[in-house]
Amino acid sequence: MGFSHAYGASTQDNEAIEIICRAAEAGYELFDTAKVYGTQEDPHCNEVLAGNVCRFRRNKNIQ
16 A cells, blocks of 8 residues: 555545545455555554545445
């Protein structure tokens, strides 16, 4: 998950969430994230993004 570094400027949270949601809707079920993908200031930022999408989809009962 290169939303926070490695591929240029950080992706805005709303855009990253939209991308993850589209991937889930397309059938992706595995979202690889880890502390190393975050930033020094917030090493878990990508995990939080993925978790927020999963929580939203679960609460909406979206499979």
